[in-house]
Amino acid sequence: MSTQNSPMAAVEFVAALRGLSPRYWGTHPFHRRLHEGALSEFELRTWAANRWYYQCMLPQKDAAIIGNCPVPQVRRDWLPRIVYHDGTEEGDGGRERWLRLCEAVGLDRDEVLDERHVVPGVRFAVDAYVTFARTRPWVEAVASGLTEMFSGHLMRQRVADMLANYPWIRQADLAYFTNRIDAVAGEGQATVDIVVRYSDTRAKQEAAIAALAFKCDVLWSMLDAIERASVKE
Numbered sequence: 001m002s003t004q005n006s007p008m009a010a011v012e013f014v015a016a017l018r019g020l021s022p023r024y025w026g027t028h029p030f031h032r033r034l035h036e037g038a039l040s041e042f043e044l045r046t047w048a049a050n051r052w053y054y055q056c057m058l059p060q061k062d063a064a065i066i067g068n069c070p071v072p073q074v075r076r077d078w079l080p081r082i083v084y085h086d087g088t089e090e091g092d093g094g095r096e097r098w099l100r101l102c103e104a105v106g107l108d109r110d111e112v113l114d115e116r117h118v119v120p121g122v123r124f125a126v127d128a129y130v131t132f133a134r135t136r137p138w139v140e141a142v143a144s145g146l147t148e149m150f151s152g153h154l155m156r157q158r159v160a161d162m163l164a165n166y167p168w169i170r171q172a173d174l175a176y177f178t179n180r181i182d183a184v185a186g187e188g189q190a191t192v193d194i195v196v197r198y199s200d201t202r203a204k205q206e207a208a209i210a211a212l213a214f215k216c217d218v219l220w221s222m223l224d225a226i227e228r229a230s231v232k233e
């Protein structure tokens with residue numbers, strides 16, 4: 001007999017996760033302006049230098065998930081994410097591709113690396129995401145990464161829109177996104193499968209949905225802070 005406390009069927013659970021898409025940062029006014037080509041060069045630089053902090057902290061977030069997870073297969077599957085961002089050697093990986101984008105919008109490497117442009121709101125939001133992964137059950141931390149379900153479409157659109165609207169940005173400068181689109185296509189379903197499999201009670205399913213809502217708020221808050229910081233004067 002089904003009661004309110006019995007687990008949702010997998011399709012219902014996945015639909016509830018996907019149902020959070022309106023809270024995703026794709027519709028944030030700053031992203032809309034980025035895509036429309038309405039950002040000034042200063043705003044673009046503020047965006048790139050601040051998002052650097054997110055890119056930087058992702059490997060530590062993923063390491064926290066591995067550190068908290070007792071399932072060898074999940075740890076094995078999760079490990080490549082760290083290498084994806086950090087690369088196999090200096091000058092390789094997602095970090096490097098993000099730095100290339102920063103340079104394309106007019107930032108020096110040094111001013112990105114020393115985080116001088118990172119504003120408090122972005123630091124707080126990103127740190128909250130890492131702390132979440134360190135302190136919550138590992139399945140919730142994995143679920144919080146499910147914004148990936150929504151990101152493939154957005155990043156594809158971003159590449160097309162940035163090439164069309166910012167003539168000085170070339171295809172090669174956007175390697176971060178073109179590369180990431182392929183990675184997300186592969187990782188997306190695998191992550192959903194892990195969350196469905198290990199959220200095996202109603203309470204865990206609800207916690208996973210709340211984790212994804214939290215992550216949407218992290219991303220949204222980042223853009224709020226970036227938007228605020230890029231208003232000159």
Ligand SMILES: O=C(O)c1cc(C(=O)O)c2c(n1)C(=O)C(=O)c1cc(C(=O)O)[nH]c1-2
Nearest residue numbers: 058144145146147148150151154155180219
């Ligand atoms: O450009 C984007 O819109 C976007 C969104 C997201 C996301 O939805 O969290 C990620 C990324 N990019 C990304 O590049 C990335 O490596 C990434 C890792 C994660 C995560 O939570 O582990 N999200 C995202």
